[in-house]
Amino acid sequence: MTNKENSLKDAPLTLTSDNYYGSESAWKYLSVSQYKDFMKCEAAALAKLKGDWKPTSDPTALLVGNYVHSFFESQEAHEKFKEENKDSMFSKRKPYGLLKAFKVAEDMIERIKDEKMFKLLWRGEPEHIVTGDLYGVEWKGRIDLLNVEKGYFVDLKTTAQLDKRFWSNKYGTYVSFVEDYGYVLQIAVYEKLLELEFGKPFKGYIYAVTKQDPPDIAGIDIEAHKREFELEQLERSIEHVVNIKNGIDKPSNCGTCEYCRGNKELNGFISTDQLLER
Numbered sequence: 703m704t705n706k707e708n709s710l711k712d713a714p715l716t717l718t719s720d721n722y723y724g725s726e727s728a729w730k731y732l733s734v735s736q737y738k739d740f741m742k743c744e745a746a747a748l749a750k751l752k753g754d755w756k757p758t759s760d761p762t763a764l765l766v767g768n769y770v771h772s773f774f775e776s777q778e779a780h781e782k783f784k785e786e787n788k789d790s791m792f793s794k795r796k797p798y799g800l801l802k803a804f805k806v807a808e809d810m811i812e813r814i815k816d817e818k819m820f821k822l823l824w825r826g827e828p829e830h831i832v833t834g835d836l837y838g839v840e841w842k843g844r845i846d847l848l849n850v851e852k853g854y855f856v857d858l859k860t861t862a863q864l865d866k867r868f869w870s871n872k873y874g875t876y877v878s879f880v881e882d883y884g885y886v887l888q889i890a891v892y893e894k895l896l897e898l899e900f901g902k903p904f905k906g907y908i909y910a911v912t913k914q915d916p917p918d919i920a921g922i923d924i925e926a927h928k929r930e931f932e933l934e935q936l937e938r939s940i941e942h943v944v945n946i947k948n949g950i951d952k953p954s955n956c957g958t959c960e961y962c963r964g965n966k967e968l969n970g971f972i973s974t975d976q977l978l979e980r
């Protein structure tokens with residue numbers, strides 16, 4: 703680890719919406735998404751953290767999610783988002799106008815903003831930043847909607863469709879987008895962090911809305927055994943993740959991800975069976 707990385711890690715840092723996603727915050731705190739990066743591929747996660755490598759991402763998909771989130775954060779946040787991202791939101795070729803992806807985002811907002819259960823749930827503080835020590839590590843999290851008084855929070859998720867199936871090696875079966883995207887762990891960690899902050903238990907829910915026409919909706923309560931399973935896995939693997947971040951453990955290459963494919967060096971032959979073992 704370089705001196706710069708060391709000094710970033712040791713300096714105190716108060717998180718705000720402006721520095722939450724910054725490099726300093728990423729070194730100082732572990733987030734669920736960073737942890738998920740390390741579980742997918744340690745080498746890629748570390749390269750991303752060091753700024754040596756950036757994954758290719760679909761900027762529109764990310765913006766669409768943020769567009770919907772900003773609407774439910776506040777009118778001010780939504781106007782600011784639209785102003786800052788107008789170049790990405792409108793077509794530069796014929797037919798001019800709002801890009802299809804953002805029309806879909808508008809449909810999603812329309813579908814849920816007056817929906818009975820959503821209106822009942824969406825009462826509290828939007829975009830609450832939480833930090834705390836879990837399993838000996840400083841964590842950070844951003845909660846879409848927090849109701850301290852009633853002891854619950856809601857995470858708003860935009861997804862392709864509710865019943866899409868994903869194969870999971872971890873679960874040894876097909877799972878839904880909730881398990882596949884690591885949302886079980888996210889909810890479980892946020893529950894723990896909020897309990898530390900407020901000294902009382904919290905319950906986390908997912909409110910999901912799909913990109914279908916018309917959008918599908920669901921309020922999701924994750925089974926307790928799944929939250930416990932994810933926390934047990936986390937507890938077992940967290941020390942290694944922290945050690946990689948601190949330069950103590952060497953990161954391993956998964957061998958198949960975007961980063962590994964781009965940085966691969968061959969040193970021998972493999973059999974045809976090994977092609978499928980990865």
Ligand SMILES: [Zn+2]
Pocket residue numbers: 742743744745746955956957958959960961962963
């Ligand atoms: Zn990899």
